Amino acid sequence: MAQLSDDCFAFNGPLLPIADVERLIAERVAPVSGQETVTLREVAGRVLAEDVVAPVDLPPFDNSAVDGYAVRAQDLDGGRDSRLAIVGRAAAGHAADHVLKAGEAIRIFTGAPMPAGADTVFMQEDCRIEDDAVIVPPGLKRGANTRLAGEDIAAGAMALPAGRRLAVQDVALAAALGLSALPVRRRVRVALFSTGDEIVEPGAKLPPAALYDSNRHMLAGLIKRFDAEVTDLGILRDDRQKLAQAIGSAAVDHDLVLTSGGVSTGEADHVRAAIESIGRIVFWRLAIKPGRPVAMGVIRGPHPNPPPQAGEGREGAEGAAFVGLPGNPVAVFVTFVRVVRPLLLRLAGALPEPLIALPARAAFSYKKRKGRREYVRVKLRAASDGAIEAIKHAQDGAGVLTSLTETDGLAELNEDVTKIEPGAMVGFLPYATLIG
Numbered sequence: 001m002a003q004l005s006d007d008c009f010a011f012n013g014p015l016l017p018i019a020d021v022e023r024l025i026a027e028r029v030a031p032v033s034g035q036e037t038v039t040l041r042e043v044a045g046r047v048l049a050e051d052v053v054a055p056v057d058l059p060p061f062d063n064s065a066v067d068g069y070a071v072r073a074q075d076l077d078g079g080r081d082s083r084l085a086i087v088g089r090a091a092a093g094h095a096a097d098h099v100l101k102a103g104e105a106i107r108i109f110t111g112a113p114m115p116a117g118a119d120t121v122f123m124q125e126d127c128r129i130e131d132d133a134v135i136v137p138p139g140l141k142r143g144a145n146t147r148l149a150g151e152d153i154a155a156g157a158m159a160l161p162a163g164r165r166l167a168v169q170d171v172a173l174a175a176a177l178g179l180s181a182l183p184v185r186r187r188v189r190v191a192l193f194s195t196g197d198e199i200v201e202p203g204a205k206l207p208p209a210a211l212y213d214s215n216r217h218m219l220a221g222l223i224k225r226f227d228a229e230v231t232d233l234g235i236l237r238d239d240r241q242k243l244a245q246a247i248g249s250a251a252v253d254h255d256l257v258l259t260s261g262g263v264s265t266g267e268a269d270h271v272r273a274a275i276e277s278i279g280r281i282v283f284w285r286l287a288i289k290p291g292r293p294v295a296m297g298v299i300r301g302p303h304p305n306p307p308p309q310a311g312e313g314r315e316g317a318e319g320a321a322f323v324g325l326p327g328n329p330v331a332v333f334v335t336f337v338r339v340v341r342p343l344l345l346r347l348a349g350a351l352p353e354p355l356i357a358l359p360a361r362a363a364f365s366y367k368k369r370k371g372r373r374e375y376v377r378v379k380l381r382a383a384s385d386g387a388i389e390a391i392k393h394a395q396d397g398a399g400v401l402t403s404l405t406e407t408d409g410l411a412e413l414n415e416d417v418t419k420i421e422p423g424a425m426v427g428f429l430p431y432a433t434l435i436g
Contacts, residue, residue: 015287017415018338018373021296025342029321031349032255034186040171045227046184047350048170052160054177057150062114064090066145069127069134070108070118072100073142083133090115105134114146121145153177163351165227188228188347191250192219195236195243195262195271196327214401215260215325215332222336223258225436226344238262243274251278251299251320255347258340261327271295271324279319286339287372287415290398291331294339295324321347328398334375334410337434355434357412357427364392366420368413376411377403378428390428409434 035049064070070090076082084105090096092111100106100117108114108121120143122136129135153159159177160170166182174182194216202212213235223230233250236243236259243262250257262271272295275281279299286294298319323340325332337355345353360380368374378390390411393403409430413420420426 015285015292015372016283017287021286021339022342025346026352029343029346032186032188032347035183036186037181038184039181040175040179043166043174043182043184044168044171046166046182046187047227047348048160048162048164048166049183049185049349051158051162052174052177052179052182054153054155054157054159055179056177057155058152058173058176059147059149061149063147064108064110064112064114064121064145065147066121066123067109068122068124068145069105069136070096070100070115070121071105071136072102072117073120073140075103076120076136076140077138079138081135081137083130083135085133086129088115105136119143119146161351163349165345165348165350165353185349188226188256188344189231189254190223190228190344191231191233191254191257192216192223193233193236193246193250193257193259195238195259197238199235199261201235214329215327218329218332219258219260219325219336222333222340222435223344226341226348228256228344228348238270240270240274240277243270244277247274247322248278248299251322254320256321256323256343257299258323258325260325260332262324275299275322275324279322284324286335288335288338289368289372289374290328291326291335291338292372293326294335295322296339296343297322326398329401330377330403331398333404337429338375341434341436355429357429359425360390360411360428361387362392362411362420362424362426363389363422364420365422366392366413368418368420370418371415373415374413375429376413376426377407378409378411379407380409380428388428390426404431407431 038046071084075084084103086107087104088096088098088106090106090108090112092109095113096106096115098106098115100115106115106118120140122140123145127134127136159173164170194213198210199213200206200210206212220230220232231254236246247257259271272281272284275295275297279297281295281297284295285292299322300319321343325335366376377393381389381391383389393407395403409428412427412429
């Protein structure tokens with residue numbers, strides 16, 4: 001279980017800006033402890049626990065980048081064609097045993113080791129063959145079409161830093177260096193609930209005034225995209241005591257307890273009171289739309305006075321992180337990618353992955369309140385002048401799931417923006433980037 005102090009997120013303002021959420025998480029949340037060694041076939045998506053230093057040069061030897069002819073640059077006539085005798089052949093996986101002498105060339109194929117004495121390769125389509133000789137044109141620079149040993153990465157250099165969330169290209173680099181397994185941090189363990197008397201499981205009979213639970217299924221998929229372990233604990237009813245008991249039990253062997261619904265100020269919204277009975281809510285309103293009611297806090301563990309986590313630099317009771325998201329599904333999605341995403345990455349020990357909004361031209365009008373960040377669901381299209389335009393979805397409601405399925409991402413409108421007119425530039429966050 002993660003160890004978080006009661007004041008790790010402490011904030012006293014009425015509405016917490018998103019930038020402050022990310023700062024508090026980065027400064028005050030420690031990664032989970034524990035690591036394991038995982039084979040390359042299973043390591044994609046995991047967080048690297050230690051720096052990986054290249055054990056060999058990559059590539060390990062000088063080789064040809066093309067099919068063609070290996071020559072000595074000093075044998076070339078700078079102003080006209082050069083005629084060189086073909087004295088051998090070098091294929092990938094086989095070294096040429098001939099040392100190139102003046103006036104000679106060797107037929108070579110992509111990936112084959114460069115013959116001793118050769119330093120330049122002509123592409124075969126630029127050459128012509130006459131009897132046992134190759135005619136090469138002028139103008140090629142020394143070293144052309146060759147790949148030198150260690151030019152990708154040299155032995156002893158940093159190949160992959162600790163904290164890297166390993167993508168498939170990182171796995172390819174590790175394999176190219178001859179590594180068969182990598183040390184990674186253990187997965188973050190997340191307990192997941194939905195809350196509400198009106199929520200029922202998909203596939204069950206739908207009573208009057210009830211809704212099928214979409215939030216839990218969306219959240220489970222999102223959590224898995226960040227390679228965390230999910231324990232699906234179902235639907236909790238609107239009962240303060242039972243909520244507190246279930247959430248407290250989940251906190252014992254999980255790093256994060258994540259719920260949706262019940263965090264607003266209504267009479268039936270019991271999550272905040274339940275958490276305060278077993279831990280502490282440290283903030284519960286964000287300067288964001290959709291999704292203002294978000295509760296983040298710490299659930300105390302079973303031990304009242306454990307030692308602080310090594311290297312954590314904090315005092316306080318051991319506990320699991322808690323995040324209570326809103327009930328409306330679009331608000332759940334937005335607050336997950338802006339709040340839970342950085343928290344999961346931090347708990348996993350991953351290096352920061354800032355969200356960089358891409359520029360797009362607004363094809364819509366929009367008014368908003370100053371002081372909060374808003375996210376507008378948009379679809380992209382190519383305009384007649386070649387620019388990329390963002391088209392706002394027709395429905396703004398935080399419960400409209402088709403506004404997520406029929407769009408490409410979110411237009412991010414910062415706190416100081418109050419109005420968007422057609423033609424204005426906005427920041428666009430693709431769903432593919434937001435969900436990892």
